[in-house]
Amino acid sequence: MKAWRASILTFPSPGQAALESDGLLVVGPDAQGRQVVQAVGAWQALAARFADVQVEHLPGHIIAPGFVDMHIHYPQLDVIGSPAEGLLPWLENYTFPQEKRFSAHDHSAQTATFFIAELLRHGVTTALTFATSHPESVNALFAEAQQRQLRLITGKCLMDQNAPDGVRDNTEQSLIDTESLIRRWHGVDRLGYAITPRFVPSCSQAQLRGAGELAATYADVWIQSHVAENKDEIAWVHRLYPQARSYLSVYDQFGLLRPRAVYAHCIHIDDEDRALMRDTGTAAAVSPTSNLFLGSGFFDYAAADRSGFLYGLASDVGGGTSFSPFHTMLAAYYVGREGQTKAGVSLKPQQLWWQHTGGAARALGLEGVIGNLLPGCEADFVVLNPQATPLLARKTAQAGSLDELLFALIVLGDDRVIAKAVISQAEFASGP
Structure with missing residues (x-):
């Protein structure tokens, strides 16, 4: 001892x-x-x-x-601080070109080493992390986390449509690769796997259905994705699924809402969506620096607390502007004061700190562990x-x-x- x-x-x-x-x-x-x-x-x-x-x-x-980061993109390390008019042009002009590079193991490994060192330098000891659509990116990140004894959850990004060459994957192979990676890494030392559809527009119905089937088969893995971040994105989802009640409900119809499912942003949702998250045990990763930087909107803390669903804080690098939990907590305070309610809320310091530690752990299903x-x-x-x-x-x-x-x-x-x-x-x- x-x-x-x-x-x-x-x-x-x-x-x-x-x-x-x-x-x-x-x-x-x-x-x-x-x-x-x-x-x-x-x-x-x-x-x-x-x-x-x-x-x-x-x-x-x-x-x-140690701080818990509920949503961060390790392949976007070199995208941080890139100017853009909003989410979708930012993805097209900066994110996807960078993510193409992660088909190479050496690039993935070098970036993983820097990324995890940066997490630790900022006091982040657990992270739920996006990789790219390339299995090489997942293997490199898990290997580095295992060497550092870091508790880390990640997964191969699923994106078989509406994505450029170099990051778009094949539906059947993407699901085979996902299951293979689950079997190789999930539960090894302090590592966990997350089934990772990037977002609804990037995934075909077949791919989302396959992701849901894997989630049912491997009930203790995590699920991570994005929802209701940007109004243009929401309109795109509505065109793809005109009969769906909401963007969030699309994930529900494929069996992707449950405990250990974490959805980044959750800005433009309503009380019925919030109740759905609460009732299914689904959590939100609140990403205030990213939402401010990309002009996406404000997370509604008052409505979230009224509804009672789980949430915690996240940096969302590279849309987010800093690895620092202090910067994230301060941005969350700003967002709370501005908010979606007329009066706003004044988030208490203890509550902010909890959202980036014990509250985030609870949202990940790891309360009492980290x-x-x-x-x-x-x-x-x-x-x-x-x-x-x-x-x-x-x-x-x-x-x-x-x-x-x-x-x-x-x-x-x-x-x-x-x-x-x-x-x-x-x-x-x-x-x-």
Whole structure:
């Protein structure tokens, strides 16, 4: 076992944080050999009990759960910051040309190495990730994640229509490849597979039907896609499925809404869609920097909470503008204030942080496994330096409450705040 002494942030209940100002986090193997939290609490209360355990003392630092990114595209690493008039031209002019390159294993492997290093540098210890339509891209990303012991979920992108040469796949072969990849990677170490139709316009009915059949056969894999991000996209889906009640309902008719199904954006949906998500256990990945950057619209937090479906935060790189969870949380705050309701909502700092940790874990069906530092949780955490910049140090020194401290970090923080990420006792230092 090993222990760390610092201020420790946990979530005793959903959306409610607690900070132990002088705490001890004790990590060791469980019966399956996973590195998990064995004990957490006040240093004074636990020190004698764990006197024989090696302790790393980190005065002035905060240990917090590793961040969970619910939706990110690793092949779009080099697309980030590309100008476009909106979602569809951005895909055509930047995204698809980049994704063609991932048919080559060497390019996929090099990008996967940089991508995962960037996740860890920003304190992200779990990610639900899009690959491309090329199996090579999936194999390279899984291999790199396995080497780093990262908990990562990804899958081959399904797109057999309305896509250019080089990224468009063959219907039958795409489903064969998907099943082969599930059998090779799902459940190996800390890896999980996600059946990944890109979005309705890119997938034929045969491909969506096959994806649903695979989802029924492999009930513990994830499903990921996009829905109701952009009004032009919605109009396109309506032309393809004129009898469908909504964009979301198309996925439902193919058996693609269920627990462990995650749909990015969910901006332009109505209460009937929200009820459908709630009743099927389907979750939303809220991507505020991407939605602002592409002018797609605002996620309606008030309606989501009223309906009661699951959601969590996501960077959505490369439509999203930063890997940083701090940037994502701040953008979510802006979106909440603007919102789709006249008054907007003021998202609380503890709630924002929860949406990017324990709340995201719950939306992925991994509550109690990741996203928190309570006993039994896997020992993925970040060490935060609240004095990382002069302005941040000045502001956090004046914090009179946990909300003020967390909000200062959200507003003023970036990758410099992440002193290091720790995964199963393997440490990854931040910095340039």
